Amino acid sequence: MTRVLIAGATGTNGRALTDELSKHDGIISRALVRDTASAEFGDGVEIVEGDLADLQSLAAAFDGVGKAYIVTSIQPNTIDLFQNFFRAAKSADVTHIVKFSGLGSDVNSPSEVIRQHGETDEALRETGLPFTILRPNSFYQNMLGQAQAIAENGTFALPLGDARQSLIDVRDIAEITATILTTDGHVGKAYDLTGPESLDFHDVAEILSDVRGAPVNYTPITPDQMEAALKEAGMPEWSAHALAEIQALFATGAYSDVLPDAERLLGRPPRSFRQFAEDHAELWISTGEASLN
Ligand SMILES: NC(=O)c1ccc[n+]([C@@H]2O[C@H](COP(=O)([O-])OP(=O)(O)OC[C@H]3O[C@@H](n4cnc5c(N)ncnc54)[C@H](OP(=O)(O)O)[C@@H]3O)[C@@H](O)[C@H]2O)c1
Incomplete structure (x- = not known):
């Protein structure tokens, strides 16, 4: 059995990965969480308490671990969080x-978010x-x-104007990640993961309209408008700015x-946006009671 430590396990991608790895024999997922009281996973997933900001807490989390995976939310100290994880992984x-x-x-x-990814990718290589x-x-x-x-x-x-993006489904990313963790030939590689089509958000609105059976309209706004709205909704200043800034980059096309x-890694085309929209059809027509997870 190979034990895989999963940092970011309570988030969108980490949770999808624990679900995906549960389909693979020979793998034990160990979820690294900051708050064990509120962390719930499927059968067979080990839960270990630890904080990426606390290097000492990671040493115990890595005990008995063969492989490791890390995703974390965007925040000002992301580079330090990755560095701690890499240090602990190296020691283990x-x-x-x-x-x-x-x-x-x-x-x-x-x-800044993309710069952080650049710096932490480089740090891992080193x-x-x-x-x-x-x-x-x-x-x-x-x-x-x-x-x-x-x-x-x-x-x-x-704030994406008429720009196109080759968006991707998190479920496909998780399936690819599980393949990478369970088959040979992926060490030293960096994979650029996109969906099967390049859509602008008018196209996205049209697909959602079809699935909803009622019109969905996309309103382009400016990055400044988005940043102001996020702050008003209570998002911390750094995060609101970082999100608006990255959207401005996407808006360039x-x-x-x-x-x-x-x-290539899936052995099939990635899921289309229409497939995603249909899989979540009830969310576009409900009155706000549906869960967003
Ligand atoms: N959104 C996109 O379209 C997109 C596209 C490409 C790349 N990305 C990248 O994807 C990442 C976000 O992925 P996601 O959406 O799956 O993340 P997410 O849902 O925001 O979850 C983040 C995870 O990180 C954990 N975390 C944060 N700080 C931690 C700490 N100090 N110690 C331990 N765990 C910590 C959180 O745990 P808690 O439950 O304790 O908070 C949570 O499990 C970012 O790096 C972003 O740049 C995003």
Whole structure:
């Protein structure tokens, strides 16, 4: 049996990965969580308490671990969090570490989030650990954050203008990650993960309208408007700015290419946006009571 430590296990991608790994014999998932009291996972998932900001807590979490995976939320100290995880992984002598990054990760990007990914990808390479880096485009699942506005008002607003993006489904990323952790040939690789099509958000609105059976309108706004709305909704200043900044980068159209890695690793085309919209059909038509997870 190989024990895989999963940092970020309570989040969108980490949880999808524990679900996916449960289908694989020979793997024990160990979820690293900050609050064990509120963490619930399926049968067979081990739960260990630890904080990426606390290097000492990670040493115990790595005890008996063969492989490791890390994703974390965007925050000002992300680089320190990754560095701690890499240090602990190095001490534990793991045989493979899979790091969640972002498409176009680059230390010179105009987006701080993408610069952080560039720096932490580089830091991982410098550890000498056997690694694989995942660089996905934006997730279909981000639209779940718009579900209430769509269900209640038939509208959503984003600062993406008419730009196209090759968005991807988190379920496909998780399936790919599980493959990487359970098959050979992925060490030293960085994979650029996109969906099967390049859509602008008018296209997204049209697909949602079809699935909802009622109109959905996309309203382009400016990054400043988005940042102000996020702050008003209580998001910390740094995060609101970082999110608006990365959206401004997407609005240039730089994230529109459909790339081959996801289809090659899945052995099938990645899920379409229509498939995602249909799988969550009840969310676009409900009155706000549905869960967004
Ligand atoms: N959204 C997109 O479209 C997109 C596209 C490409 C790449 N990305 C990248 O994907 C990442 C976010 O992925 P996600 O949406 O799956 O994340 P998420 O849902 O925001 O979850 C983040 C996870 O990180 C954990 N975490 C945060 N700080 C921690 C700490 N100090 N110690 C231990 N755990 C900690 C959280 O645990 P708690 O439950 O304790 O908070 C949670 O499990 C970011 O790096 C982002 O740049 C996003």
